[in-house]
Amino acid sequence: MSRNLLIIVLPLIGALIAGILGRRIGNKSSQIVTISGVVISLLLSISVFVRVAVGDVPAMHEEIFSWIVSDQFRVSFGLLVDRLTAVMLIVVTGVSAMVHIYSVGYMHEDPDQPRFFSYLSLFTVAMLMLVMADNFLQLFFGWEGVGLASYLLIGFWFKKESASAAAIKAFLVNRVGDFGFAIGIFTIYLVFGSLDYNHVFAMAGSGNYPATIDFLTGQVNTMTLICLLLFIGAMGKSAQLGLHTWLPDAMEGPTPVSALIHAATMVTAGVFMVCRASPLFELSETALSVVTLVGAATAFFAATVGLVQNDIKRVIAYSTCSQLGYMFFAAGVSAYSAAMFHLMTHAFFKALLFLGAGSVIHAMHHEQDMRRMGGLARKIPVTYALMVVGTLALTGFPGLAGFFSKDAILESAYAAHTTVGQIAFWLGISAAAMTTFYSFRLLFMTFHGTPADHHACDHAHESPHIMLAPLLVLAFGAIFSGWVGLPMIGDGWFGSAIVLVTGHDALAQAHHVGGFVKVLPFVMFVIGFVVAYLFYIKYTDLPRFIAEVWRGSYQFLLNAWYFDRFYDWLLVRPAKAIGQGLWKTGDETVIDGYGVNGLAATIGQWAGRMRTVQSGYIYHYAFAMLVGILVLITFYA
Numbered sequence: 001m002s003r004n005l006l007i008i009v010l011p012l013i014g015a016l017i018a019g020i021l022g023r024r025i026g027n028k029s030s031q032i033v034t035i036s037g038v039v040i041s042l043l044l045s046i047s048v049f050v051r052v053a054v055g056d057v058p059a060m061h062e063e064i065f066s067w068i069v070s071d072q073f074r075v076s077f078g079l080l081v082d083r084l085t086a087v088m089l090i091v092v093t094g095v096s097a098m099v100h101i102y103s104v105g106y107m108h109e110d111p112d113q114p115r116f117f118s119y120l121s122l123f124t125v126a127m128l129m130l131v132m133a134d135n136f137l138q139l140f141f142g143w144e145g146v147g148l149a150s151y152l153l154i155g156f157w158f159k160k161e162s163a164s165a166a167a168i169k170a171f172l173v174n175r176v177g178d179f180g181f182a183i184g185i186f187t188i189y190l191v192f193g194s195l196d197y198n199h200v201f202a203m204a205g206s207g208n209y210p211a212t213i214d215f216l217t218g219q220v221n222t223m224t225l226i227c228l229l230l231f232i233g234a235m236g237k238s239a240q241l242g243l244h245t246w247l248p249d250a251m252e253g254p255t256p257v258s259a260l261i262h263a264a265t266m267v268t269a270g271v272f273m274v275c276r277a278s279p280l281f282e283l284s285e286t287a288l289s290v291v292t293l294v295g296a297a298t299a300f301f302a303a304t305v306g307l308v309q310n311d312i313k314r315v316i317a318y319s320t321c322s323q324l325g326y327m328f329f330a331a332g333v334s335a336y337s338a339a340m341f342h343l344m345t346h347a348f349f350k351a352l353l354f355l356g357a358g359s360v361i362h363a364m365h366h367e368q369d370m371r372r373m374g375g376l377a378r379k380i381p382v383t384y385a386l387m388v389v390g391t392l393a394l395t396g397f398p399g400l401a402g403f404f405s406k407d408a409i410l411e412s413a414y415a416a417h418t419t420v421g422q423i424a425f426w427l428g429i430s431a432a433a434m435t436t437f438y439s440f441r442l443l444f445m446t447f448h449g450t451p452a453d454h455h456a457c458d459h460a461h462e463s464p465h466i467m468l469a470p471l472l473v474l475a476f477g478a479i480f481s482g483w484v485g486l487p488m489i490g491d492g493w494f495g496s497a498i499v500l501v502t503g504h505d506a507l508a509q510a511h512h513v514g515g516f517v518k519v520l521p522f523v524m525f526v527i528g529f530v531v532a533y534l535f536y537i538k539y540t541d542l543p544r545f546i547a548e549v550w551r552g553s554y555q556f557l558l559n560a561w562y563f564d565r566f567y568d569w570l571l572v573r574p575a576k577a578i579g580q581g582l583w584k585t586g587d588e589t590v591i592d593g594y595g596v597n598g599l600a601a602t603i604g605q606w607a608g609r610m611r612t613v614q615s616g617y618i619y620h621y622a623f624a625m626l627v628g629i630l631v632l633i634t635f636y637a
Contacts, residue, residue: 022114177236
């Protein structure tokens with residue numbers, strides 16, 4: 001068995017053993033078998049990264065077995081490992097290993113740990129399948145696998161109604177995006193006659209495909225249609241504006257799930273897919289413009305909502321949504337390398353923040369409302385220090401991971417010199433200021449000031465070492481991953497994994513932008529920090545005063561621009577009304593009333609009437625016979 005295949009197989013073995021034999025082998029053995037599989041997979045991924053990304057080993061492509069053969073339709077199960085894959089392998093296995101280890105402490109009181117660790121490893125397997133695929137069908141297989149695993153993990157505490165509802169919501173919203181994604185893959189096969197990356201990308205690059213294709217009521221540009229359909233799938237998986245509503249609700253799952261799925265891995269699948277399909281997206285200016293605008297709008301929208309959230313995990317969730325927007329508008333201006341760079345750095349500091357939030361929740365006996373916290377810095381100093389590191393990395397403090405990757409994205413958007421690029425730049429700049437504000441708001445409300453709940457604060461305690469150790473590793477990544485990954489945004493570092501057409505050189509031109517563009521993100525950092533300090537340290541009554549004066553705006557942001565209510569009015573209520581009508585009118589009145597129950601009632605009525613004839617008296621029967629004889633004589637006479 002090849003080393004690359006072992007990266008997928010080892011976590012799969014752990015997931016199967018813990019899932020099938022977990023009750024027999026117990027919690028400890030389930031933890032050992034799943035953690036061992038993921039950690040060894042991480043070590044193998046590091047080896048692959050060193051060989052492919054650091055060394056000069058060319059991209060590795062191996063066919064494992066022939067998967068589907070039906071006439072001309074042939075798909076193999078294969079593995080493609082290039083620099084794009086190598087980066088994702090480090091992110092997926094690295095964060096997954098830390099989350100597995102952290103979960104030993106966080107979930108130690110849960111009686112159903114084998115199932116939890118099995119789900120974690122199953123998710124890791126699906127994500128690895130996705131990033132190592134060498135064709136679109138295998139990509140879709142992993143894509144749906146992470147959707148299934150996220151459903152299982154979000155609804156892990158299935159006896160909790162809100163968790164079950166959140167899992168169903170995540171599953172359904174993702175199915176909307178996946179429907180478009182599936183049609184996009186169908187269209188790729190229809191146009192190119194293959195789903196293999198190399199074959200499809202080669203034909204697309206040579207222009208060997210029809211310029212237009214029939215779709216719905218008319219002819220549309222072939223590549224624009226394919227790319228937009230693929231992007232719809234990315235919007236669902238990566239929680240972009242319009243299909244984002246599942247992400248905040250998904251915080252109902254255990255905190256390690258939030259870190260693994262909604263900070264570093266699953267939600268970045270859409271970004272990875274767009275970068276992997278860069279040979280297609282580069283051929284459609286319309287599709288790139290849509291990606292840019294949707295990403296920029298998402299970055300701005302989620303940042304505004306994060307300003308007023310009070311649940312510590314929801315603040316970080318909306319931050320994730322916003323940062324994914326940055327990655328997408330980077331890809332939209334053809335700065336795919338910057339998008340992947342930010343994907344990598346974001347994985348470390350956002351997983352750090354989520355797990356740090358879990359440490360806070362653990363210390364506060366499962367309290368998540370920041371308004372009930374405060375003054376925790378002296379009670380859990382290690383968690384506080386690590387969350388400061390994560391916050392500074394997220395907000396782009398000079399020298400930390402986010403500083404390099406976020407600035408590269410903003411500079412690329414400006415250097416694109418397009419209308420959509422300028423829109424993305426200014427929305428991204430404003431989102432940067434808001435990111436700093438809500439990030440330090442979280443720190444100040446949680447760790448500074450006087451405790452809102454003295455009893456909970458007095459009993460708060462630092463997390464065990466098994467939970468703090470992964471935080472230290474992720475903090476190391478939040479500090480140094482920007483320096484390590486800086487070559488990624490160099491000229492052609494990803495090689496043939498990312499394709500650019502002539503004139504799409506925004507990332508290269510970013511090195512020559514004006515000084516104010518480079519300084520502006522730091523100015524936004526300072527503004528956001530100062531405002532947060534004034535609001536939550538200096539003048540603590542000011543937030544309540546502003547919320548009362550601008551109550552409408554406050555409620556608008558608190559309710560996330562009323563997207564959920566709008567969807568409820570537009571989709572949920574009409575669907576319920578139709579269902580209610582079909583049930584009451586169609587089923588109960590027509591089918592049951594006139595059909596099943598109606599027929600039975602009619603027969604019963606006639607049977608009741610006929611029953612009256614059978615009186616049991618002999619003279620009644622004699623009379624009936626006499627009448628019968630008279631009728632027969634009359635008839636034959």
